[in-house]
Amino acid sequence: MTQEDLQTLQVDRTVDARGTACPGPLLEAKKAIGTISSGEIMEVLSADEGTKRDVPKWAGKKGHEYLGTVEESGYFKIYLKKG
Amino acid sequence: MAKLCIGLFSGSLDKLTATGVVLSGAAADDMDVEVFVLLQGARAFIKGNENKIDNLAEATHLKEEFMNSLEKLNVSTWYDFFSMAKEMTNVKVHICSLAGKIWGGEKLDDFNDLVDDLCGIGEYLTAAEQADIHMFI
Numbered sequence: 001m002t003q004e005d006l007q008t009l010q011v012d013r014t015v016d017a018r019g020t021a022c023p024g025p026l027l028e029a030k031k032a033i034g035t036i037s038s039g040e041i042m043e044v045l046s047a048d049e050g051t052k053r054d055v056p057k058w059a060g061k062k063g064h065e066y067l068g069t070v071e072e073s074g075y076f077k078i079y080l081k082k083g
Numbered sequence: 084m085a086k087l088c089i090g091l092f093s094g095s096l097d098k099l100t101a102t103g104v105v106l107s108g109a110a111a112d113d114m115d116v117e118v119f120v121l122l123q124g125a126r127a128f129i130k131g132n133e134n135k136i137d138n139l140a141e142a143t144h145l146k147e148e149f150m151n152s153l154e155k156l157n158v159s160t161w162y163d164f165f166s167m168a169k170e171m172t173n174v175k176v177h178i179c180s181l182a183g184k185i186w187g188g189e190k191l192d193d194f195n196d197l198v199d200d201l202c203g204i205g206e207y208l209t210a211a212e213q214a215d216i217h218m219f220i
Contacts, residue, residue: 026108058112
């Protein structure tokens with residue numbers, strides 16, 4: 001997905017994990033994905049560099065689709081579609 | 084589901100925290116985890132000791148910096164990491180019976196809520212043999 005596509009995505013669930021370091025965001029993502037349905041979109045907000053690589057890899061292993069990452073100032077947003 | 088086996092020898096705050104972070108990753112991945120608590124590690128799991136552990140195994144002269152950073156970064160306590168991981172995935176904590184005795188823990192009741200049972204060394208080695216990943220901390 002292009003950055004523009006990501007910015008205009010209809011998000012079903014937002015997880016704001018900017019207050020925690022690794023492994024906080026991964027755990028919060030894991031908990032939150034259990035609350036949405038297959039095909040729904042979740043965004044994870046984080047400022048932790050490790051998370052930027054961890055969440056997409058974790059999603060791949062768990063059968064969720066990684067749609068892309070958008071950089072904001074001081075944090076980033078990772079988009080996933082639940083499998 | 085991948086199986087993770089941890090031999091937790093250390094009862095120091097830094098290594099307990101490291102173990103907690105690893106457990107969190109395992110929980111996110113739905114792994115089956117068995118933690119075998121050996122010798123010094125068992126002291127941390129004696130009921131009431133969880134908040135008394137304050138020694139480091141590594142870089143002991145930098146303890147203040149380490150502790151301040153953990154707080155600033157909002158890192159969970161080692162106890163909370165274990166607790167959270169146990170809620171999220173199948174984590175069993177076994178105390179080596181010799182280790183327990185060394186620190187005054189004879190029965191399951193002498194240990195905190197994280198502990199599932201007391202075991203012998205044979206069980207640890209069998210679990211390590213059957214695990215996909217084995218760590219000794």
